[in-house]
Amino acid sequence: xxxxxxVDIKTVTSTKPQHEEERDRLPSDAEIELRMLELRHRIKNIxxxxxxxxxxxxxEGVSITEARQVLGxxxxxxxHASDLLLSGAWNATSLGDLVRASTTIGGERVLVSAPxxxxxxxxxxxxxxxxxxxxxxxxxYGALSGEAGRVAVAWRVDRADGERLIVDWIESGGPxxxxxxxxxxxxxxVSKIARRLGGEAVAxxxxxxxxxxxxxxxxxxxx
Numbered sequence: 001x002x003x004x005x006x007v008d009i010k011t012v013t014s015t016k017p018q019h020e021e022e023r024d025r026l027p028s029d030a031e032i033e034l035r036m037l038e039l040r041h042r043i044k045n046i047x048x049x050x051x052x053x054x055x056x057x058x059x060e061g062v063s064i065t066e067a068r069q070v071l072g073x074x075x076x077x078x079x080h081a082s083d084l085l086l087s088g089a090w091n092a093t094s095l096g097d098l099v100r101a102s103t104t105i106g107g108e109r110v111l112v113s114a115p116x117x118x119x120x121x122x123x124x125x126x127x128x129x130x131x132x133x134x135x136x137x138x139x140x141y142g143a144l145s146g147e148a149g150r151v152a153v154a155w156r157v158d159r160a161d162g163e164r165l166i167v168d169w170i171e172s173g174g175p176x177x178x179x180x181x182x183x184x185x186x187x188x189x190v191s192k193i194a195r196r197l198g199g200e201a202v203a204x205x206x207x208x209x210x211x212x213x214x215x216x217x218x219x220x221x222x223x
Contacts, residue, residue, distance in 0.1 A: 077102050077132035081124045092118045092222065095127070099153050102131040106144050106151060110135065114155045117165065123197060123221045130193045134169050134212060137187070143174030143209050163218045171209035179205040197221060 080101035081093070095117045103110040119127065135144065135151075143149030155167040171177075180187070187203070190212075194201035199216025 073132060073136065074129055077128040078125055080104075081128035092120055093124050095119050095155065098124055098128060099131055102128045103135045103151075103153075105139060106135055109144060109149065110151045110153060112153045114153070115157075117155065117157065117218075119221050120223045122223060126193045126197055130190050130214075131169075133187075133190050138171055138174070138210070141175075142177060143171035146174055149174035149209075157218055158215075164215050165218045165221055167214045169210070169212040169214075171211070174209050176207050177205045177210055 081098060083101070096112055096114065098119070099110075099112050131153075138144040138149070138151055143151055149171065150173050152170045152172070153168070154170075155165060158164045158166055191201055194214050194216070197216050198220040199214055201212065201214045204211040204213075
């Protein structure tokens, strides 16, 4: 290469002092205020859920030891949902990831097979508790009380009815189940959560195992 072919490449650098560049990268006062408002709203939502769980648990009339254990599991479920939301944009998370995070005791015996659906942060908190309660019920009385039992979790979006999300929790391989004479507090909590999300829940107790179905408008679950 001749001297005429040599191109002098110079690195272009900013002429601003370093402290000015660092200042420009800082969020504005308006951005900080917006983030603080969002954080305040999130904390209020979490505290409202926790307060509701504490009230519900204490109303169940169990011993202090049992209440501590039950409440600990429910709070852990909220923690799993919070971890998922914090790992993303907080506003939404994957329903599949939420179900897997909320059913860690059952592990691989809880099979999730469904398309990806995003749900909102408030919905995620509620559904994490709901799936935790279903898993606890399966461990105590249902399919997960024995080694051979399995749970299949699936959902679909029914667009023929204004886009409703339909979730099925189907247990198999466990003991024969009968409809309870009296509804337990866990089942009552599940029904309350379903109604709070603007949906409805139906439990079918068949000889092969519990089939629980939840349906709600998809738009409300994304809020």
